[in-house]
Amino acid sequence: xxxxxxxxxxxxxxxxxxxxxxxxxxxxxxxxxxxxxxxxxxxxxxxxxxxxxxxxxxxxxxxxxxxxxxxxxxxxxxxxxxxxxxxxxxxxxxxxxxxxxxxxxxxxxxxxxxxxxxxxxxxxxxxxxxxxxxxxxxxxxxxxxxxxxxxxxxxxxxxxxxxxxxxxxxxxxxxxxxxxxxxxxxxxxxxxxxxxxxxxxxxxxxxxxxxxxxxxxxxxxxxxxxxxxxxxxxxxxxxxxxxxxxxxxxxxxxxxxxxxxxxxxxxxxxxxxxxxxxxxxxxxxxxxxxxxxxxxxxx
Numbered sequence: 001x002x003x004x005x006x007x008x009x010x011x012x013x014x015x016x017x018x019x020x021x022x023x024x025x026x027x028x029x030x031x032x033x034x035x036x037x038x039x040x041x042x043x044x045x046x047x048x049x050x051x052x053x054x055x056x057x058x059x060x061x062x063x064x065x066x067x068x069x070x071x072x073x074x075x076x077x078x079x080x081x082x083x084x085x086x087x088x089x090x091x092x093x094x095x096x097x098x099x100x101x102x103x104x105x106x107x108x109x110x111x112x113x114x115x116x117x118x119x120x121x122x123x124x125x126x127x128x129x130x131x132x133x134x135x136x137x138x139x140x141x142x143x144x145x146x147x148x149x150x151x152x153x154x155x156x157x158x159x160x161x162x163x164x165x166x167x168x169x170x171x172x173x174x175x176x177x178x179x180x181x182x183x184x185x186x187x188x189x190x191x192x193x194x195x196x197x198x199x200x201x202x203x204x205x206x207x208x209x210x211x212x213x214x215x216x217x218x219x220x221x222x223x224x225x226x227x228x229x230x231x232x233x234x235x236x237x238x239x240x241x242x243x244x245x246x247x248x249x250x251x252x253x254x255x256x257x258x259x260x261x262x263x264x265x266x267x268x269x270x271x272x273x274x275x276x277x278x279x280x281x282x283x284x285x286x287x288x289x290x291x292x293x294x295x296x297x298x299x
Contacts, residue, residue, distance in 0.1 A: 009033040010190045011070055014079030016044040018149050022183020023077055024053050030191050037069050060089035066096035075190045079108040084248050086124040094135040104138045104193040111145045112256050112264040119255025140196045144203040145265050146174040148286045155243050161296040165215045166229040168236045168257045174265035175204035181280035185272045201271050205280050208268040214283055221287035222295055
């Protein structure tokens with residue numbers, strides 16, 4: 001068994017993104033040979049090479065580049081950014097996987113995947129799941145909830161440093177999850193996918209909460225008062241536009257936040273712990289780990 005594990009090669013797309021970087025790191029730690037798919041060679045891709053990954057350049061819109069990247073791999077992680085093009089990217093990825101005989105595709109969907117959503121990304125991720133199911137490939141769909149990394153994003157962080165957790169989510173709840181914990185689960189699934197083929201797996205943090213409770217946990221972890229602010233959706237959309245979020249991103253965030261208000265992100269699970277043997281981190285643990293950044297220390 002050890003020989004087969006050592007020789008197993010996996011492709012990680014979106015390798016410089018939040019879950020991609022974590023998946024590369026955790027897959028290498030499990031002894032997998034990792035091929036990291038990137039758009040360009042830069043400092044971020046060099047960091048992956050320094051970890052021990054084989055870096056390959058490809059484009060989701062170029063199926064030939066995907067086929068080349070997948071040659072000789074046993075499993076592949078599909079992770080497309082929140083931007084236009086998910087459906088052709090998924091078709092190209094599936095076609096390349098079929099042509100190269102990739103054994104398993106682990107697909108990063110989202111908790112709020114829904115063909116009726118006003119978010120174009122939520123609609124597209126739902127259809128992308130269907131496309132992969134039609135493909136006949138062995139597929140595992142992952143539906144993570146709210147990323148804890150949102151706290152660091154440029155439309156959130158400045159207000160958080162001012163003591164305000166601002167999101168138009170009303171009384172909606174979620175179990176926020178860190179990309180690092182998702183990476184552990186994704187790597188484990190790439191290594192041993194068989195019992196999960198054909199399933200859709202929610203990925204959550206350990207505790208469901210509303211944003212008032214989240215603000216309280218952040219306050220304790222960061223050592224200062226954080227209050228939850230629930231702005232009107234049009235006001236939040238204007239803020240997103242002002243700070244430079246692209247139109248597709250604005251449409252996704254506002255649509256997803258409306259779904260959030262209506263319970264699309266609710267629920268909790270221990271799937272990461274069941275898959276990896278270790279639970280995911282709490283909001284407070286994440287905040288303490290990134291306290292200097294979240295508090296604005298040294299920048």
